[in-house]
Amino acid sequence: MPTTPATAANSSSNGTAEAIMLELVDENGATIGTAEKLAAHQPPGQLHRAFSVFLFDEHGRLLLQRRALGKYHSPGVWSNTCCGHPYPGEAPFAAAARRTYEELGMSPSLMAEAGTVRYNHPDPASGLVEQEFNHLFVGMAQDRPHPDPEEVGETAFVTADELAERHAQAPFSAWFMTVLDAARPAIRELTGASAGW
Helix, strand or coil, X not given: CCCCHHHHHCCCCCCCCCCCEEEEECCCCCEEEEEEHHXXXXXXXXXXXXXXXXEECCCCCEEEEEECCCCCCCCCCEECCEEECCCCCCCHHHHHXXXXXXXXXXXXXXXXXXXXXXXXEECCCCCCEEEEEEEEEEEECCCCCCCCCCCEEEEEEEXXXXXXXXXXXXXXXXXXXXXXXHHHHHHHHHHCHHHCC
């Protein structure tokens, strides 16, 4: 993994786990402080910076991931290609590329910003709350994923119609439809009208 000032400041040199810090923001996305990751997700939730990535193959199919069963938040549910939180001081674009590689073993190409969306989604299963100012990114998946099993239980490339079927039958993350709908204009620009997004 490339080292940046943000990742270096959030890495442990002695191998012990350190608290993961998130960047707290105001309603306009301006940084106002930091909070420990789990604390930021306790009800009622603290508004923090996040990102969501949507990668597509050459056929206009979306790469989904099913979150690993060991995840503390929303385990075992389907979601977008990758999502997470920048370290304090880390650019959302850099964080999105970093986490896509860490989780899926692949580097996105042609990744572009697709706007932001602010939401408040409680997760009934865990009792945690997603109060997020989310930076959206769309791009192409040039390689096949090689997921980290601690992060990702399964992956699938789906068409828009296949996604609708899967979404009706399988559990998805609480935030999935919100971020997908917000990213749709950029997704259509990337994949073309014929892909059906």
